[in-house]
Amino acid sequence: MPGPLSGLSVKLIATITLVILAVEVAIYLPSAGNYRQSWLNDRLRIGIVAARVLDTVPDVMNLPAMLTDNLLNSAGAIAIVYRRSGQSQLIELNDITMPREAVTIDMRQTDYATLIMGALDTLTHGGDRTLRILGVPDSDDEDAQVEVLMDERPLHDDLVAYSWNIVLVSLLVATLTAIVLYLLVSQLLIAPIRRLTENLVAYRINPENATLIISPTGRRDEIGIVENELAAMETDIFSMLRQRRHLADLGLAVAKINHDLRNTLTSAQMLSDQVVALDDPKIQRLAPRLLHSIDKAVAFAQSVLDYGRQSGTPPKPVPVDLRVLIDESAIDAGLRSNPDIGYLNEVPDDIAIRVDPEQMARVLVNLMKNAREALETADQPGELRVTASFTDSPDGYIISIADNGPGLPPRARENLFVAFEGSAKAGGTGLGLAIARELVAAHGGTLSYIPLEPGARFDILMPAASRVG
Numbered sequence: 001m002p003g004p005l006s007g008l009s010v011k012l013i014a015t016i017t018l019v020i021l022a023v024e025v026a027i028y029l030p031s032a033g034n035y036r037q038s039w040l041n042d043r044l045r046i047g048i049v050a051a052r053v054l055d056t057v058p059d060v061m062n063l064p065a066m067l068t069d070n071l072l073n074s075a076g077a078i079a080i081v082y083r084r085s086g087q088s089q090l091i092e093l094n095d096i097t098m099p100r101e102a103v104t105i106d107m108r109q110t111d112y113a114t115l116i117m118g119a120l121d122t123l124t125h126g127g128d129r130t131l132r133i134l135g136v137p138d139s140d141d142e143d144a145q146v147e148v149l150m151d152e153r154p155l156h157d158d159l160v161a162y163s164w165n166i167v168l169v170s171l172l173v174a175t176l177t178a179i180v181l182y183l184l185v186s187q188l189l190i191a192p193i194r195r196l197t198e199n200l201v202a203y204r205i206n207p208e209n210a211t212l213i214i215s216p217t218g219r220r221d222e223i224g225i226v227e228n229e230l231a232a233m234e235t236d237i238f239s240m241l242r243q244r245r246h247l248a249d250l251g252l253a254v255a256k257i258n259h260d261l262r263n264t265l266t267s268a269q270m271l272s273d274q275v276v277a278l279d280d281p282k283i284q285r286l287a288p289r290l291l292h293s294i295d296k297a298v299a300f301a302q303s304v305l306d307y308g309r310q311s312g313t314p315p316k317p318v319p320v321d322l323r324v325l326i327d328e329s330a331i332d333a334g335l336r337s338n339p340d341i342g343y344l345n346e347v348p349d350d351i352a353i354r355v356d357p358e359q360m361a362r363v364l365v366n367l368m369k370n371a372r373e374a375l376e377t378a379d380q381p382g383e384l385r386v387t388a389s390f391t392d393s394p395d396g397y398i399i400s401i402a403d404n405g406p407g408l409p410p411r412a413r414e415n416l417f418v419a420f421e422g423s424a425k426a427g428g429t430g431l432g433l434a435i436a437r438e439l440v441a442a443h444g445g446t447l448s449y450i451p452l453e454p455g456a457r458f459d460i461l462m463p464a465a466s467r468v469g
């Protein structure tokens, strides 16, 4: 099972939380912009009201300082400038602070980009500047303009407090949503997936234990389908394994019987050798046939033994010169010393491949022996010939063994590559092609039969990766 930090549930919670936080940020920026805008608007409104009130006073300059200071303090402003056609009026605090860096905010610009940039600007500057808020009073005078000067500090602090609130609320919402979704999803998905995973792991360790086969819960969704398929698959594997064990037991018994049979036959073979030496003409007439039959029986018992013993050792590929390998196999297949059958190796002598030399030689010997045997029984005119050739193909490369003999008889064609079934000749066990195909497949290749006019060809298609250079 995955560790506490690498499981599906952790990934799920992390993803949900991240998505929610990303959404919150996307919402936060414009809302912070709006918050700042309405905060500034409030101050501007107060400024406008103050300016209007002062406008009605004939001589502002002579108003008591306390009155204007109170008015400005209630608007949180340092100074207010009121401009209308041709004239402007300024009131300011008496003990005005040191002039500082000023930033102008035009309240007539209300697009989101400006609002967001403004909020970020306020947050990133520590609130030590002077704000110049520009706005228009809703009066008939089109040129009228109010300008409120104030400290940025209160705006900055309020915006920071607002942001913290949003952060806290976002975290709360994200956590709550993640918990709720997690509970839901773990009920719906993670618990069943865990069950499937645990079952898979346990069953793989002990596939012969039928109680470990999963019992489907009857759900109708995709997980239900997985459960059903898994149950079916595990049942199949269970019965296949049991069958395989039985077959293996039977095979072992057959191998033992066969072993004894071969030993008995070998004794009989030695006895018959002595019988042949006797002078009796009757014996002389019968003995060769007896010997031949016993030889065949011994060979049969031997090849069955070999097939059983043939372990499933995977090939150990090494670089091999293909032309040389084919020539050596031809010797073992009894082709090169054969006076009646021509042998032609058309493989170029610079082809190197990575294969298990013993296994590949066995494949080639089996194919060439079949070709030789077919040609030996053929009574056809013209030159008899076995040809080995090499061709490149889009899927890799092909090694072909072709002959111009009679081709495969129907019985052999029907049971092509089936062990013990494919033989259509006296004394054949029907193992040669089955073994060859198995060995080629273990190398990642395929063996196929191509009928020729006249003759037969077997193509070994090998993956390009096994080519050296």
Ligand SMILES: Nc1ncnc2c1ncn2[C@@H]1O[C@H](COP(=O)(O)OP(=O)(O)OP(=O)(O)O)[C@@H](O)[C@H]1O
Pocket (backbone or CB within 6 Å): 303, 366, 370, 371, 374, 403, 405, 406, 407, 408, 409, 412, 417, 422, 423, 424, 425, 427, 428, 429, 430, 431, 432, 433, 434, 455, 456, 457
């Ligand atoms: N080149 C070929 N030409 C004609 N027939 C062939 C050729 N190769 C195989 N066959 C036929 O296919 C049959 C199966 O061949 P396979 O090599 O599997 O078994 P076998 O040769 O009969 O026995 P074994 O090889 O085990 O001694 C052969 O009996 C033969 O009839």
Ligand SMILES: [Mg+2]
Pocket (backbone or CB within 6 Å): 366, 369, 370, 431, 432, 433
């Ligand atoms: Mg054969």
